Each structure stands twice: as structure tokens, then as C-alpha cells.
Amino acid sequence: MLRRVLIPVLAAVTMAAMAPAAIADPAPPSPAVDPFYTAPTSLAGAPGDVIRQRDVQLYAEPFRVFPAPVKAWQVVYRSTSATGTPNAVSGTVIVPPIPWTGAGSRPIVAYAMGTQGLADNCAPSYHLRNGDEVEIAFIVQALLKGWAVAVTDYEGLGMPGTHTYAVGQSSGRALLDVARAAARVPEAGLSASAPVGAFGYSQGGQAAAAAGELQATYAPDVKLAGVSEGGVPSDLNVVAKSNDGGIGFGLVVGAATGLATAYPELPFTDILTARGKQLVETAKNSCVVGLAASAPFGRLKALTTNPDVLNDPRWKARLAENQLGNVKPAAPIYLYHGTVDELIPYSGAVALKNRYCAVGANIQWQPVPLAGHIVGVSVWGTTALNWLGDRMAGKPATPTC
Template identity: 60%
Template sequence: MARRLLVPLLLIVTLCGGTAVAAPAQAAPAPPTPAQDPFYRPPDPLPPGAPGEILRQRRVEVFAEPLRVLPAPVRAWQLLYRSTSATGQPNAVSGTLLVPPVPWTEGPRPLVTYAVGTHGIGDQCAPSYRLRTGTENEIALIAQALLKGWAVVLTDYEGLGTPGTHTYTAGRSAGHAMLDAARAAQRLGAAGLSADGPVGVFGYSQGGQAAAFAAELQPGYAPDLRLVGAAPGGVPADLAEVARFNDGGPAFGLVAGAALGLATAYPEVPFEEILNDRGRRLMDRIREACVIELGAAAPFTRLNDLVTLPDPLEHPRWRATLAENRAGGQRPSAPVLLYHAAFDELIPYATGRKLLARYCELGSTVQWKTIPLAEHITGVAVGGPIAMEWLGARFAGEPARNSC
């Protein structure tokens, strides 16, 4: 608890140059939830345009603590921008751009496109909303980037905040959303970012999958971005492998959420028609769940308890979909840092090592970091700051090490 209170305080004091700031007399009014906020509803149909084009923007205040009595001293914008679904269809995604007030004098200000770990499936779980309510649990890592003078843009992912079900664990959709968030940030004139400024990619867990796909997709999808490095951590690089690892385990709800997210992203896969009554009840429960409720929704359940097929992971359409969302199929052109907790209880350590091997086979420049004696959450608590330092070296133009 002390650390959670200290980080926001350091953020506020440091970004203000050490100057004391008087707190408002009372908390700011609570913002409406995304479901009640017209900002999140995109034009229908979407107007013609290019990925990364801003559809809507507004200045907002963000908070580092849930009492919401002292706004974080950063310039913040909510963005609604064009992106691309997993199947190549245009869509609209929401996000937040944060720019520290301290000047940057060493060329264009660096930009980190940041993908959060699992927040849930309900719209109220979106990081753009949680930043405004002071409940964003990754604020400590976000603050580390801001304290270095970098701008940070956070995507909400497809369907998280905006209408529709969140396409949880759809790697291509998430990678597109990260890259287009960076494009949108650079196109917002008021933010003062340069179109040729250096861009770094950061994400852990679900965000690690998004970051890996962003690095892989960037050469073909967003060559206009000057991507200098990507730091995916705790990557669920093989969803079939991760599903079997967690089948019957305490966090099986995450597997159910992944099935819902992938079925939303790929409507052709059999889903509703293969659920039994128990499966349908579970999906109804998790559609609006945030991460704690999602993870605890069905402890020790097995996938076969929810469906009418003997092994849906072996269905041809599901196999093809899972293969499409297997990271390591394309060579990132920018250097990559992969890190993984040695005792990760959710995403097997071996899954991360296999991703390293695939990148090495593709000829990537990739550095590997094991976080020793760590489980999943400790992995990002220790590895996240390491990843931020690694990105700092890439922004400074230093050559990356290669573990291949």
C-alpha cells in the first residue's frame, strides 16, 4: 500500500519540478462510464479514412489515486481513432495520450505505445476510463515513462470502451490498435509530437501479446512509424498451449474470456452453437467482468465442462484461429526485449522460450531476460522497469544486445 501511494506522489512532485501543489477542496465529479459516454460511440458507418486517423478527441484530467482530489500534472487527451480488426476490417478504438509538462530538448520527444495487461471484458474496465477515475493499476509503470519525459499513449483495444465485446487475446487486432494509437498520438497537433519521432512498444501479459504482434506487424502495416524497440513481457505467445496449461486451474476464467474474445474477433469459429447450458451461463457472467471477476469466474473448471464437443481446441476452425494468433510468425524489424518470470503460474515459462526460438529462427535481434524466483505479477513488477530502461537505451540510439 505504501508503494502504491508513493508512486503517484513522486509522479506529481517530479513532473511539477518539485513545486508543492495545493489540492482541490473536494474530489472531482466522477466521469460517466463508457457505456453512458457518447464519446466512445463511433460514427456509424465509419467515414472513409486511414488507420490512425483521429475521429474524435478531447482534453481530460487523469488521476493517480482513487480519491481523485489532485489531477496528475500531465497533458492528457482521450482519442477515438481508426484502426483495423483481426480480419482486416476498419474499426474504431479508444485510447489516452499522456504528455509530461517537462520540455524535451534532445530531438523529437519519444513516444511509448503502451498495452495494458488483462483488465477485463466490460467497457468499464477500459484504461481510458480507469485513468480518469484514478483506478488504473498500471499507473506505476506508466509514471516511469512519463518521469523520463516520454509521451505515452495507451490503447483500450478493440471493443473495450467502444461498443461491442472486447476481442480479448486477438493478437492482430491488438497489434493494429497499438500501432494506430501511436499514429494518432503523432497526428494530434496540440500534443507537439513529431511524425518522425522515435516510438517504443511496451506491454505485459495480454499487453505482451499485443506488443509482440505490434512489433511483427509494423514493417508491413505501419512502416511510417519509426519503431526503435519493442519490449513484450510475459507473452501468451501460443494460446492453445496457454489454454491447456490453465485447463482445470484456478484462473480458468481467463481461458473462458479468451474464447469469448476470439469468437468475437472471428465470427466464423463455432462458439455459441457448441456451448452447453453451463457454458452459456458462464459467458453471460463474464461479458461485463473486469479482471478480478474474470479470473475468479470459474475456478478449476475444464473446457470440456462447457461445450458439447470433445475437444474444441482441435476443431479445424479453432485450430486455424489459434495458429493465426500465435506470436512469432513474422520477423520484427526493430530490436525486441523478451522477459518472462521463471515460475509464471499463468503463462508457462517454456512458452516464452519458444517465442524466443521462433524470433531467432527468423533472424530477429532479440534479447532474453529471465526474471528469477518470480511468478506472473512479480514478473512485471521486476521486469517492467528493466524494460523501460531498455527502451531508454533504444531511444538514445544505443545498439541492442542479441541473445540468439
């Protein structure tokens, strides 16, 4: 276990140490005041098309003394909302200095971050430049293997508008499209026929899982070789009920805000109480720590004038639309989950596994004994990433069903 915890940390340290010493650069401007993140004047073109790009310097440590020895581009690319409307999403494409000597084209990891928050300054593309992205260790591991990494900011995170937090139909498309965009950055030298692996945990696990289910119909040109997903909030009803009245209730507020943003017909803003309006405003302006701490032990019924809003037919329909495991992904899946996860119930992960098996998915299921939510990815993320590497190398998966 100690080895699994230390490997991601050592990988990030190694990447920083590979870089030449430098004087710390000034901090980059936040997305709210950075013109790069402004809305484009046109959304013409196809999903995955790069609307704008720029070279950037990334950092693996918060003091920003050692620039990461990689080539990186921030991109704004064309994607699609949960309701099928064209939108613009920001992200980052990273290519390591290590030559690719494996068979075929350099693989691309489509990386979906766990919960970052809802405010624009929570965007991963901003934190990667600022040197304080909490998931940098897994990105570094992928780069040290010679893989390219394409990180999505998700809809509304960095770019104008409210982030559609917890909406798999939106984040899955954004993840597939950042893989497309990576191959459309000419300087990156990546191929549209490269094997792509989707990787994510928690909110990122939801995005990766949704990408796996959407790929065959939405992005058949993306050569998805495998999906590694952990801590997946696969059924938002289950997650909401589990956290209602619990310490993670602020995340429920964030999810309700994200869903109401993605689906404007949902009754939410117009039925909020004064306390509800206050918490939603806090959620929209918070990153993950502030979001999680914003409303401990709160209850959804106290935030709206409808005490049972999730049973409204419109909410039930959209929650059902975002339930995962009802569509057979074309690519194999690695699903892992901590058995004592305090935020996303283990029972929900077992139900997801059973739904995958029922539709005939090629799934490898891995419970992580005695692991809570954060511990689950800390001790098993490296194994999940290595599994993805085998799939991108063309090795067959071993299904559990």
C-alpha cells in the same frame, strides 16, 4: 529486488505530489453511458486517424484529489480488426509538462495494458480518468523521463461491441494505430517521425509483440525503435492447456470469447452448454478480478457440446494465425518472463525466444528467476522500460541469440 518494486510506486506518488491540491472531482461517467464512446457514423480515412478527441484530466490516485500535472486527450481513432475490417478504438494520449531536451522529437511509448477485463467500464481510458488504473506507475515512470505515452483501449473495450481479448492480430494493430493517433492530435505537439517504443506485459506483452511483427507491413510509417514485452501469451494453445482445470480458467473463457468475437466463423456460441453460456455472459461483463475469479478449476470441455473444440480445423487455423515469433520484427525485442509463472507457462516463453532466434530477430532474452506472473512485471518492468528508453535514444541492443 525491493528497489525494483518501490520505484514504480514512488513514481506514481511523485506524480501525484507534483499536482496542486484540489477538491475531488465527480467521478466520470462509465463508457456505457458516455457519448464519447459511441460508434462513429463513418470509418473513412486511414488507420490512426483521429475520429474525435477531448481534453481530459487524469489522476494517479483513486481519491481523485490530485490531478496529474499532464496534458491528456482521450481519442477515438480509426484502426483495423483481426480480419482487416476498419474499426474504431478508443485510447488516451498523454504528454508530460517536462520539456523534451533530448535529440530529435519527443519519444512516444505505445503502451499496451495487461488484462483489464472485457466489460466497457474496464477500459484504461476510463480508469486513467477515475484514478484507479493499476498500471499507472509504469506510465508515470515514462512521463517522468519526458516521453509521451499513448495508451490503447483495444478493440471493443470502451467502444461498442465485445472486446477481442487475447487476439494479437487485433491488439497489435490497435497499438500501432494509437501511436499514429498521438502524432495526429495537433495540441499534443508530437511528431510522426518520433521514435516509438512498444511496451506491454501479459495481454499487453502479446499486443506489443504482435505490433512488432505487424509494423513492417501494416504501419511502416511508425518509427518503431524497440519492443519491450513480458509475460507474453505467445501460443494460446499452450496457455489454454496449462490453465484448463486451473485457478486461472476464467481467463481461458475470456480468451475464447475474444477469439470467437474476432473470428465469427469459429464454432463457439452455438455449441455452448448452459454453464458455458452463463460463464461467457459473466466474462463479457467482468473486469480482470471478476474474470479471473469467475470459473476457478473449470474445464473447457464442460462448456461446449464439442469436448475438443480447439482441435476443430477452424480454431486451429485462427490460433496458429495468432501464434507469435514466426515473423521477424524490424525492431529489436526485449523479452522477459518469470520462471515460475503460474498463468502463462515459462516453457512457452522459451519456445517464443527460440522462434524469434530461428527467424533472425534481434532479441534480448531475460528470465526472471523464481518470479510468478504478477511478480515478473513488478520486479522487472522498470528494467524493461529503461531498455526501451535506450532503444528510443538510438543505442544499439545486445542480442542474446
